Amino acid sequence: VAEAAGVSVATVSRVLNHQPQVDPARRERVLEAIARLGYRRDAVARNLRRRSTRVWGLVISDIQNPFFTALIRGVQDRAEQEGFAVILLNSDEDTDRERRCLELMAEERAAGVLISPASETESAFRPLLDPAIPVVLIDRSTTDRDVDLVRIDNERGAYDGTRHLLEEGYRRVACISGPLHTTTGRTRFEGYRRAVEEAGTIDPDLVRHTDFKTPGGHEAAIDLFRSPSPPDAVIVMNNLMTEGALTALRDLGLAMPGDVGVVGFDELSWAALLDPPLTTVGQPVRELGLAAADLLARRCAGDMEDHPRTVTLAPRLVVRGSSTRVRAPHHR
Amino acid sequence: VAEAAGVSVATVSRVLNHQPQVDPARRERVLEAIARLGYRRDAVARNLRRRSTRVWGLVISDIQNPFFTALIRGVQDRAEQEGFAVILLNSDEDTDRERRCLELMAEERAAGVLISPASETESAFRPLLDPAIPVVLIDRSTTDRDVDLVRIDNERGAYDGTRHLLEEGYRRVACISGPLHTTTGRTRFEGYRRAVEEAGTIDPDLVRHTDFKTPGGHEAAIDLFRSPSPPDAVIVMNNLMTEGALTALRDLGLAMPGDVGVVGFDELSWAALLDPPLTTVGQPVRELGLAAADLLARRCAGDMEDHPRTVTLAPRLVVRGSSTRVRAPHHR
DNA sequence: TTGAAAGCGCTAACAC
């Protein structure tokens, strides 16, 4: 093509790949020809020849959930720095769909895969990927442990949030939990249990396990607060359920923090807009994405010892008015 | 590879591509060998040979904005149906970055590109893409008109929202507008102007142009309501500025709908959680994504007349308590 | 219905 610059294809290739040993004059001629002809290197052919791509797959279950949105942001920022493009795949929390996403990435010879797994076991999806494709698990672990994992200390976050309510003097602290068959659901529930048991014994009537979705949170809250001996506080274990629970409290006419103290999970952009503003267990989600991408980039570069790593980030309790009987002082 | 099934590569290829003229017995043998060897077709080589990919590029400016999130969802749902994977590119509202995204898609030989353009002129980016790559513009048009476009009737949405406030008896209806150099900012402002001028004359003191961001909305609202003759209502022209404006109103101690009537733009998941719930001009964003993907899929299939099409979807005013002096009746 | 062979656009050995 651009040999119409009077050189061989090899030289053009060398210019394109910034190899130093090209004569400056010839390099100029090549560059000029490329510009003149509007030539663009074919990445498909390049990938085939090099037997590698610069594409990552990112498999998540719900693009509309702000948690994943922040995660994508983090992943994408680092991916761009490292020169990778990101294919977004939607597993919709379904193991079959997840498997198809992974098969697709295997066929496309993705350079790496980041996944927030719906599957319980790593073996359920690992064989689908060519062994050469590195995988980083995000936020949820699997039963097999021989894979990189980036996560948030959910147990700690739930513990801190629950304990905060107890310290504020709430006596019957309820928990709207995710399903126990997910690692996030389970570990957050364990944090709640630990805090509650430190202060006495756990009351099963104060616990509702639901599905991490908005309607689930709504129903669980209605159910809890209509019971004969309702709670005086509640911690809700993710952002969507928190939305549902807050709607329920409003519908029931219960006021925060007097009638009920509330702690949500995940930072919500509008948490501070509520009256009173909502106390939440904030997760460093963008950082989670960055860390996952960091790890994957290093795996792709091959400059890491072989054994799998786990990176754990700390959540941060942000106390606002919804959980403090004496109104929290304003922080600047 | 799978010729260890005793047939030629050509036959294997035919099986893989579901071509009918293969002997059933041989087909079985091939399938069996594929399963046994765990073979996966190399999509990179396939794409090279076929001179086409099954990948779309989706270029947006802010993954964390729920508007784009819903858009992505729509695009991805249809893309999956049509057998395309979606690469997510981040232009960050920057024309240079946008250009690089487009160049990347050109190199990767994407089958099509969906873009919510930061550039004003189509000519700014069209030459970057091989003329064979179809493009669909989303939500914002460019000065050149020879390209497919999917949009929402923003003028109408802003008009409906403003007129609603006037009909509720508000006399000084302010507008927190996006920048006039964007199509969405401009057309929404024009809708506002039309409604206001129908009822009298426009008062420039009631208009603030800012940047579609949360802090911008906050500052604009503070500025408006601290002025000597403040408005008694405001329409805010996108979701992020609405968040900022609501924070400002709360900080100023102004109550909706009494002190001030408020209409937001874009549906917000938590609009109904506020007290009173927020009236908004809802946009069918997921449908916008679906429509864009539909159009692109048809362009990729080549089964369309050549001339560019524009698809316009209608917004829908959702009246809640923040804009109705007599409390809106509850809808089921 | 099947197989042999060409070739997609590029990079990397190798020879000069």
Added chain:
DNA sequence: GTGTTAGCGCTTTCAA
């Protein structure tokens, strides 16, 4: 430093 050439793994004529 530079050119020649082989092939990456697939699909697709073409001939059998």
